[in-house]
Amino acid sequence: MKKGYFGPFGGRFVPETLMPALMELEAAWASSTRDKAFRREFGALARDFIGRPTPLYFASRLSREFGGKKTKIYLKREDLTHTGAHKINNALGQALLAKKMGKRRLIAETGAGQHGVATATGAALLGLECVIYMGSEDARRQALNVFRMKLLGAQVIEVRAGSRTLKDAINEALRDWTTNVKNTHYVLGTVFGPHPFPSIVRDFQSVIGKEARAQILKAEGRLPGHLVACVGGGSNAMGLFSAFLKDKNVLMTGVEAGGKGIESGKHAARFAGGQIGVFQGAKSYLLQDEVGNVLGTHSVSAGLDYASVGPEHAYLKETGRVRYTYATDGEALEAFGLLSRLEGIIPALESSHAIAEAIKTAPSMPDGSIMIVNLSGRGDKDVQEVARLMGREFEKEKTSPGERKTGSL
Amino acid sequence: MTKGRLEKRFGLLKKEGRKAFIPYIMCGDPTLEKTGRMVRLLEECGADAIELGVPFSDPLADGAVIQAAGQRALAAGVNLRVSMEFIKKLRDQTGLPLILMTYYNPIFRYGEEAFAKDAPACGVDGVIIPDLPVEEGLAISGEAARHGLDVIFLAAPTSGDDRLKKVARASRGFIYFVSITGITGAKLDVSDRLRASVEKLKKVSKKPVMVGFGISTPEEAATVSSIADGVVIGSAIVKAAGELPEARLREYLLALRAAIK
Numbered sequence: 001m002k003k004g005y006f007g008p009f010g011g012r013f014v015p016e017t018l019m020p021a022l023m024e025l026e027a028a029w030a031s032s033t034r035d036k037a038f039r040r041e042f043g044a045l046a047r048d049f050i051g052r053p054t055p056l057y058f059a060s061r062l063s064r065e066f067g068g069k070k071t072k073i074y075l076k077r078e079d080l081t082h083t084g085a086h087k088i089n090n091a092l093g094q095a096l097l098a099k100k101m102g103k104r105r106l107i108a109e110t111g112a113g114q115h116g117v118a119t120a121t122g123a124a125l126l127g128l129e130c131v132i133y134m135g136s137e138d139a140r141r142q143a144l145n146v147f148r149m150k151l152l153g154a155q156v157i158e159v160r161a162g163s164r165t166l167k168d169a170i171n172e173a174l175r176d177w178t179t180n181v182k183n184t185h186y187v188l189g190t191v192f193g194p195h196p197f198p199s200i201v202r203d204f205q206s207v208i209g210k211e212a213r214a215q216i217l218k219a220e221g222r223l224p225g226h227l228v229a230c231v232g233g234g235s236n237a238m239g240l241f242s243a244f245l246k247d248k249n250v251l252m253t254g255v256e257a258g259g260k261g262i263e264s265g266k267h268a269a270r271f272a273g274g275q276i277g278v279f280q281g282a283k284s285y286l287l288q289d290e291v292g293n294v295l296g297t298h299s300v301s302a303g304l305d306y307a308s309v310g311p312e313h314a315y316l317k318e319t320g321r322v323r324y325t326y327a328t329d330g331e332a333l334e335a336f337g338l339l340s341r342l343e344g345i346i347p348a349l350e351s352s353h354a355i356a357e358a359i360k361t362a363p364s365m366p367d368g369s370i371m372i373v374n375l376s377g378r379g380d381k382d383v384q385e386v387a388r389l390m391g392r393e394f395e396k397e398k399t400s401p402g403e404r405k406t407g408s409l
Numbered sequence: 410m411t412k413g414r415l416e417k418r419f420g421l422l423k424k425e426g427r428k429a430f431i432p433y434i435m436c437g438d439p440t441l442e443k444t445g446r447m448v449r450l451l452e453e454c455g456a457d458a459i460e461l462g463v464p465f466s467d468p469l470a471d472g473a474v475i476q477a478a479g480q481r482a483l484a485a486g487v488n489l490r491v492s493m494e495f496i497k498k499l500r501d502q503t504g505l506p507l508i509l510m511t512y513y514n515p516i517f518r519y520g521e522e523a524f525a526k527d528a529p530a531c532g533v534d535g536v537i538i539p540d541l542p543v544e545e546g547l548a549i550s551g552e553a554a555r556h557g558l559d560v561i562f563l564a565a566p567t568s569g570d571d572r573l574k575k576v577a578r579a580s581r582g583f584i585y586f587v588s589i590t591g592i593t594g595a596k597l598d599v600s601d602r603l604r605a606s607v608e609k610l611k612k613v614s615k616k617p618v619m620v621g622f623g624i625s626t627p628e629e630a631a632t633v634s635s636i637a638d639g640v641v642i643g644s645a646i647v648k649a650a651g652e653l654p655e656a657r658l659r660e661y662l663l664a665l666r667a668a669i670k
Contacts, residue, residue, distance in 0.1 A: 011545055012542065012544065012545060013513055013540050013541060013542075013545055014540055014542065015469075015470045015539050015540055015542075015563065015565070015587075016542050016543075016562070016563045016564060016565040016567075016568060016572070016576065016587065017565035017566070017567050017587060017590055017591075018567075019542050019544075019565075019567075019568070019572065020567045020568060020569060020572065021567065161476065162466065162467065167467065168467075171467050171468075171469045174469045175469060175470075175472075175592045178469075178470065178590070178591055178592055179590060179591040179592060179595065180590075181567060181590060182567075182590065277514050277517060277518060278513050278514045278517050278540075279467070279514060280467070280469065281540075283517075286514075288514070288518065290518070291488035291489060291490065291515060291518060291519075292465075292488075292489070292514040292515035292516075292517065292518030292519070293465060293466035293483070293488070293515070294466045294467050294514075
């Protein structure tokens with residue numbers, strides 16, 4: 001395979017100004033993976049600061065409700081990490097790498113705010129300057145995380161261009177990086193962008209799958225039949241999937257944001273509704289119009305609301321190794337409520353998409369199946385937005401009593 | 410193959426000992442009709458070639474001025490195909506070299522091979538693709554060259570010697586040196602480094618070196634043109650075209666032209 005590519009996907013489509021920085025990063029990454037001291041330092045932080053390993057939790061009530069006697073649903077509890085989502089695995093790793101490279105300033109984009117919070121946390125821990133770019137629409141719906149980032153000492157710049165969501169934040173972060181590349185490291189938050197980011201982020205997140213694999217073997221003595229994870233850029237999914245890619249009998253499903261349904265055009269389901277394109281540094285599936293302009297996206301979850309998807313996912317789709325589907329806003333909201341009530345776990349709206357797919361497929365799995373769902377983050381950040389959406393639903397019910405209730409929220 | 414318009418123009422400039430003035434405007438900002446008038450004005454004011462920007466939804470190498478121009482052009486329904494057709498019509502009126510500046514995805518969507526064939530057929534002489542580094546651009550560059558279309562690559566202040574060499578070798582028509590570590594329209598910083606980089610490029614290649622990004626005043630244009638073979642001016646002209654009455658705009662363009670020598 002061509003360097004920096006996953007089959008025909010990936011590559012490095014950035015202005016020349018950034019090319020030397022990407023090469024420097026690639027070299028630093030390669031040397032740090034061989035550097036025992038670096039690995040030891042990161043391992044200690046993963047344990048003592050992030051709180052790894054995270055538990056693999058058997059969700060018995062969820063399994064009883066949706067799996068009958070047949071399917072056991074396990075949750076990989078990335079929501080229990082410090083800062084509340086898997087994002088910290090990568091952000092802290094890259095922050096450490098940046099410091100090693102002598103960069104004094106970290107910048108990052110954020111959608112749901114979890115990656116921004118994680119980067120701000122890494123910057124605070126290591127004493128680095130930190131600037132976070134966030135679409136103003138995302139900042140509105142994830143107001144709690146904006147405040148958290150500020151508490152952690154980061155500067156949050158709200159981006160009012162374009163759709164005012166994740167992609168616009170990435171454009172602005174890339175412009176900042178292009179301008180300040182000499183002293184700045186761009187902590188890209190997902191398995192996207194120019195090489196080597198998709199590989200670096202996957203490697204930092206691969207701890208999820210490595211732990212889950214060992215944990216399920218210990219608990220059940222065998223591998224799971226099915227893995228489920230939500231896919232925005234796709235870092236939590238790559239983190240979980242990467243440890244199982246060679247296990248041919250392990251099915252894997254990536255769940256995109258179906259928004260208000262594919263027909264509505266208001267979604268972020270790149271595989272269901274996109275074509276191959278080149279965007280923000282990588283060749284992958286992209287929601288675009290017929291002349292190559294990038295389309296606006298919609299999802300109830302800011303973290304999945306993105307027009308393209310990690311190039312390795314595009315490759316795994318093309319080879320058929322991973323199946324990709326989507327869950328709608330309504331299904332995700334329903335799963336959000338269900339997991340809260342059945343297991344006492346409030347999931348992030350992003351992870352709720354994976355839960356929605358799990359309860360859809362669990363009943364049809366063969367007897368005695370094991371399923372692992374990546375619970376990539378906790379839902380505290382979403383409570384305010386869900387309350388707002390619920391309020392809107394209740395209003396609708398008052399004016400048109402014949403309409404179906406969404407979920408039992 | 411017969412000499413292209415770009416090659417001819419640079420040959421002439423060299424013979425006359427002059428430096429190139431290459432203005433950039435956004436195609437369709439705010440209408441194609443206005444762009445047509447701008448092209449005529451720029452030619453009257455002594456432009457040696459014109460860069461026409463193709464609007465894109467996510468212009469990550471551009472600053473605020475060109476982003477806003479792109480938004481207006483998108484609203485006018487302009488895209489890569491429309492820009493090529495516009496140039497085809499424009500060819501009745503001007504013999505100036507015309508260069509498209511477009512992000513890569515519109516070309517990818519159009520089809521690299523089809524673009525390499527159709528663009529020169531429409532009278533496009535060169536194309537600058539700011540998010541396509543040499544490594545990713547060799548295929549389209551080769552294909553374009555077969556049809557007489559120059560793919561112009563960019564070199565940057567961050568490029569080390571090996572990369573300057575790589576860009577110089579791959580670029581056709583001319584080499585575009587980005588004057589600043591930053592996006593279009595940022596503040597220019599004329600340093601020894603700029604001079605050193607341009608000299609390095611000239612040492613490894615006979616191709617003309619144009620310098621752009623951040624140049625806005627006649628004084629800056631004069632300084633840069635004393636270092637390079639020519640100057641590309643974008644954001645400042647886009648801004649002036651949107652704000653100044655035609656007489657003052659003409660004055661400004663003539664002052665730039667006069668400064669570049």
